[in-house]
Amino acid sequence: MRAPKKGRRQSSEGDNEEEEDELLQFLGPAEGTQEREDKAEKGPTLLKKEYNQSVRWQEYEKNPYDEVKNPDGIIQMGLAENQLSFHLLESWLSRNPDAAGFKRDGESIFKELALFQDYHGLPAFKNAMVEFMAEIRGNKVSFDPKKLVLAAGATSANETLMFCLAEPGEAFLLPTPYYPGFDRDLKWRTGVEIVPIHCSSSNSFQITQSALEEAYKQAQKNNLKVKGVLITNPSNPLGTTITREEINLLINFVSAKEINLISDEIYSGTVFDSPGFISVQEAIKDRNLEGTDVAKRVHIVYSLSKDLGLPGFRVGAIYSNDEMVVAAATKMSSFGLVSSQTQYLLSVMLSDKKFTSNYISENRRKLQERHDMLVSGLERVGISCLKSNAGLFSWVDMKHLLSSNTFDAEMELWKKFLYKVGLNISPGSSCHCSEPGWFRVCFANMSEETLKISLKRVKSFVESTKASNSDVGGSKSPRSSRRRSLTKWVLRLSYHDRESER
Amino acid sequence: MAIAIDIEIEKPSVGLSRVAVSDTHGEDSPYFEGWKVYDENPYDEVRNPLGVIQMGLAENQVSFDLIEEYLEQHPEASATWGNGTSSFKENALFQDYHGLKTFRKAMASFMEQIRGERAKFDPDRIVLTAGATAANELLTFILANPGDALLVPTPYYPGFDRDLRWRTGVKIIPVHCNSSNDFQVTPQALEEAYNQALAMNIKVRGLLITNPSNPLGTLIQRSVLEEILEFVTRKNIHLVSDEIYSGSVFSSSEFTSIAEILESQKYRNAERVHIVYSLSKDLGLPGFRVGMIYSYNDQVVTTARRMSSFSLVSSQTQNFLASMLSDTKFTKNYIKINRQRLRKRYEMIIEGLRKAGIECLKGNGGLFCWMNLSPFLEKPTREGELGLWNSILHEVKLNISPGSSCYCSEPGWFRVCFANMSEQTLEVALKRIHDFMEKRKTDQRNHLSY
Numbered sequence: 001m002r003a004p005k006k007g008r009r010q011s012s013e014g015d016n017e018e019e020e021d022e023l024l025q026f027l028g029p030a031e032g033t034q035e036r037e038d039k040a041e042k043g044p045t046l047l048k049k050e051y052n053q054s055v056r057w058q059e060y061e062k063n064p065y066d067e068v069k070n071p072d073g074i075i076q077m078g079l080a081e082n083q084l085s086f087h088l089l090e091s092w093l094s095r096n097p098d099a100a101g102f103k104r105d106g107e108s109i110f111k112e113l114a115l116f117q118d119y120h121g122l123p124a125f126k127n128a129m130v131e132f133m134a135e136i137r138g139n140k141v142s143f144d145p146k147k148l149v150l151a152a153g154a155t156s157a158n159e160t161l162m163f164c165l166a167e168p169g170e171a172f173l174l175p176t177p178y179y180p181g182f183d184r185d186l187k188w189r190t191g192v193e194i195v196p197i198h199c200s201s202s203n204s205f206q207i208t209q210s211a212l213e214e215a216y217k218q219a220q221k222n223n224l225k226v227k228g229v230l231i232t233n234p235s236n237p238l239g240t241t242i243t244r245e246e247i248n249l250l251i252n253f254v255s256a257k258e259i260n261l262i263s264d265e266i267y268s269g270t271v272f273d274s275p276g277f278i279s280v281q282e283a284i285k286d287r288n289l290e291g292t293d294v295a296k297r298v299h300i301v302y303s304l305s306k307d308l309g310l311p312g313f314r315v316g317a318i319y320s321n322d323e324m325v326v327a328a329a330t331k332m333s334s335f336g337l338v339s340s341q342t343q344y345l346l347s348v349m350l351s352d353k354k355f356t357s358n359y360i361s362e363n364r365r366k367l368q369e370r371h372d373m374l375v376s377g378l379e380r381v382g383i384s385c386l387k388s389n390a391g392l393f394s395w396v397d398m399k400h401l402l403s404s405n406t407f408d409a410e411m412e413l414w415k416k417f418l419y420k421v422g423l424n425i426s427p428g429s430s431c432h433c434s435e436p437g438w439f440r441v442c443f444a445n446m447s448e449e450t451l452k453i454s455l456k457r458v459k460s461f462v463e464s465t466k467a468s469n470s471d472v473g474g475s476k477s478p479r480s481s482r483r484r485s486l487t488k489w490v491l492r493l494s495y496h497d498r499e500s501e502r
Numbered sequence: 503m504a505i506a507i508d509i510e511i512e513k514p515s516v517g518l519s520r521v522a523v524s525d526t527h528g529e530d531s532p533y534f535e536g537w538k539v540y541d542e543n544p545y546d547e548v549r550n551p552l553g554v555i556q557m558g559l560a561e562n563q564v565s566f567d568l569i570e571e572y573l574e575q576h577p578e579a580s581a582t583w584g585n586g587t588s589s590f591k592e593n594a595l596f597q598d599y600h601g602l603k604t605f606r607k608a609m610a611s612f613m614e615q616i617r618g619e620r621a622k623f624d625p626d627r628i629v630l631t632a633g634a635t636a637a638n639e640l641l642t643f644i645l646a647n648p649g650d651a652l653l654v655p656t657p658y659y660p661g662f663d664r665d666l667r668w669r670t671g672v673k674i675i676p677v678h679c680n681s682s683n684d685f686q687v688t689p690q691a692l693e694e695a696y697n698q699a700l701a702m703n704i705k706v707r708g709l710l711i712t713n714p715s716n717p718l719g720t721l722i723q724r725s726v727l728e729e730i731l732e733f734v735t736r737k738n739i740h741l742v743s744d745e746i747y748s749g750s751v752f753s754s755s756e757f758t759s760i761a762e763i764l765e766s767q768k769y770r771n772a773e774r775v776h777i778v779y780s781l782s783k784d785l786g787l788p789g790f791r792v793g794m795i796y797s798y799n800d801q802v803v804t805t806a807r808r809m810s811s812f813s814l815v816s817s818q819t820q821n822f823l824a825s826m827l828s829d830t831k832f833t834k835n836y837i838k839i840n841r842q843r844l845r846k847r848y849e850m851i852i853e854g855l856r857k858a859g860i861e862c863l864k865g866n867g868g869l870f871c872w873m874n875l876s877p878f879l880e881k882p883t884r885e886g887e888l889g890l891w892n893s894i895l896h897e898v899k900l901n902i903s904p905g906s907s908c909y910c911s912e913p914g915w916f917r918v919c920f921a922n923m924s925e926q927t928l929e930v931a932l933k934r935i936h937d938f939m940e941k942r943k944t945d946q947r948n949h950l951s952y
Binding site for chain 2: 102
């Protein structure tokens with residue numbers, strides 16, 4: 001079913017104006033085919049219809065925060081961008097003007113670059129990429145540029161891997177919560193299905209043997225042939241790196257089932273704290289599985305969109321030990337080649353080892369700083385986060401702020417944050433989280449001052465909630481729509497009244 | 503904690519999808535085989551004067567000096583990162599699938615200039631993609647389901663086999679054209695192809711034309727375009743007009759874009775029409791991956807935009823080209839001079855081939871000519887054609903594209919590129935052809951005398 005009957009949206013990672021409700025994307029389509037969507041499970045999918053009418057992403061677009069021009073606007077905390085290290089990139093660029101000016105050693109190579117459309121990629125760039133990837137992993141592993149296939153972003157890389165590894169109607173298992181964009185990237189044009197591996201807060205959302213088995217059984221029950229497991233490591237939205245136990249579990253599982261393991265390591269350069277990052281490449285090496293059939297079934301996806309903060313440049317990659325996958329993916333990359341202009345610029349930048357080592361450590365340091373600021377700020381008002389060591393966001397536990405332990409209440413809280421608090425954060429249901437009350441909050445896509453303001457707003461909100469709860473006796477709002485629209489009106493009024501308090 | 507696993511080595515490596523292992527990517531065709539022979543022994547004026555001359559690659563190398571001159575005069579185009587107060591950061595973060603507005607405006611204006619201002623383009627109907635390759639595949643995903651078909655007039659660009667069919671599962675039904683009317687598309691040929699699909703129970707979703715044509719190098723006449731529009735309307739199917747070579751027309755006044763026809767009809771039935779464009783041929787920038795879909799259908803625009811997430815154009819490249827293409831002094835001059843030089847090359851090759859006793863189809867655009875070697879085939883068959891192609895590749899050391907790789911229904915035609923080399927190299931190639939033809943004449947005379 002390739003010709004899409006419904007438009008799917010750009011993920012929340014993108015910055016796109018939509019006529020339709022952006023929330024549709026947050027909530028995502030129900031897992032499964034068109035037919036299955038009609039018999040969707042309750043919860044997020046039911047809500048989709050309600051919120052279609054009432055809540056609009058455009059609230060942010062209409063009223064975006066600006067330090068000077070719109071200090072009361074909505075602060076974007078739903079966009080996983082890394083804006084912390086641009087000064088390093090900018091200073092490098094000013095010291096190396098040739099790289100962006102189509103010059104090598106002062107000589108113009110414009111024509112050479114303009115004509116270069118070889119889908120094997122610019123050799124200098126691929127060499128620089130694999131070295132950068134190794135450096136991020138503390139040089140505990142190395143990568144062969146011949147096994148690297150370039151793609152127009154991880155979006156393209158993930159889709160291409162699906163085309164290579166699965167037939168329409170087959171499935172990949174994904175641990176929840178997961179990046180909402182996967183619903184589009186893995187399923188839309190490929191016809192591949194996603195079956196969730198349910199993870200819970202009881203063990204910090206780690207993947208367990210029983211959850212894996214359960215997901216596999218579920219797939220079989222639905223007559224879906226499982227072709228592999230796809231993990232994001234470090235995790236989006238959790239911000240955690242996978243543990244040694246989990247990675248071993250996964251390797252054993254995919255080995256036993258003879259299926260693939262895709263490790264999307266797009267956030268590998270954002271690991272700022274212990275425990276360290278264990279790349280699947282390292283795990284394979286540590287278990288002496290290099291060159292085996294298992295190793296051939298393990299594929300890595302990477303991109304420069306998060307670590308280097310360059311999502312606009314569309315630089316992604318697939319790394320595979322299976323030469324047939326490399327061959328097929330290489331041909332498919334024709335549909336999403338990286339601009340040679342960009343390949344060249346980045347080949348020069350990433351070949352500068354002094355730059356890369358400084359960048360990697362500086363970037364980590366700043367991310368740690370920001371993370372700590374957000375986490376401690378939230379802690380001070382009684383909001384805790386999942387303990388995390390990576391990523392551009394925190395996975396925040398707001399269960400205690402829900403009026404009831406339901407996804408309805410989660411949506412209600414999301415709306416409050418959007419309209420009343422003026423923060424756009426991502427509800428866990430949009431990431432297919434099985435427990436209501438969790439939110440992903442980004443901290444790296446704004447200045448320090450803005451983050452401080454966000455924290456002040458949260459503080460005010462929490463304090464006012466406590467106050468109003470004690471006044472009214474902590475009652476919960478009834479579910480009628482008339483009440484809901486009245487609440488919204490009341491919230492809007494109070495929002496304006498409270499302007500001066502920010 | 504390492505756990506030992508019993509790996510059975512004799513099991514084959516993990517299976518790939520049918521798409522991955524199919525040969526629908528088309529890379530096993532002679533079109534690509536010739537490239538391999540070239541890669542192993544490439545001609546170089548100084549270092550390898552006896553090497554294979556690549557005449558199978560439709561690149562435009564005749565006008566780079568104009569762009570390099572622009573770069574020298576405007577270093578800020580690549581060194582700064584946006585107009586006004588925009589910075590590197592803003593550009594690097596820009597991944598909006600609507601594409602940079604300034605760039606789309608510049609593209610729309612460029613397309614209008616190419617068409618002598620005879621059609622207007624709305625920048626908001628432009629969906630950017632990583633090359634026309636991505637644009638054509640994307641459109642196919644949107645307009646057709648697996649198992650459906652697109653009609654494509656023959657001969658056609660071999661890459662379509664991959665771009666339209668490979669991952670989409672869509673079929674191509676050829677619309678046969680022949681030399682009796684200079685390979686023009688006729689209503690009869692269209693009907694025949696359509697009926698053929700019907701007979702096979704295949705649903706036709708659209709017709710894809712390339713105008714100017716690859717490999718023919720000819721322009722579709724206005725009357726034929728009108729017939730085509732009437733046909734697709736009657737059958738209620740889509741029309742995709744790949745106008746990737748529109749800026750490579752030797753004389754601007756001769757080219758009629760489907761956009762002009764739609765405008766003259768006040769956009770009646772326009773919602774079934776989509777144009778594909780790219781900067782790979784006209785500006786000679788295939789490496790930068792700049793393509794687009796221009797659709798008159800709002801739903802297609804919206805869906806294509808979302809789908810373009812899989813093949814966005816680098817914001818660095820959008821920014822650079824927005825600067826350059828907004829400079830109308832530069833673009834007007836470029837278009838004019840590029841045309842003149844291509845025409846000159848075309849005339850040079852036609853004349854050279856004629857002197858060697860070879861005729862070509864009369865062309866009016868593109869980076870190649872459609873050469874007729876049918877009188878010289880040993881047998882008037884595909885085998886005969888490939889035999890001759892082989893001789894030309896290995897003896898004459900010229901890589902040209904056999905018509906059969908373009909699904910031409912008549913054997914003996916070849917596509918010969920002339921814009922991807924210097925004038926000197928073209929002279930060398932023409933001399934080799936001349937000598938080859940002379941030798942054949944002599945051989946035949948000697949043969950006849952036995």
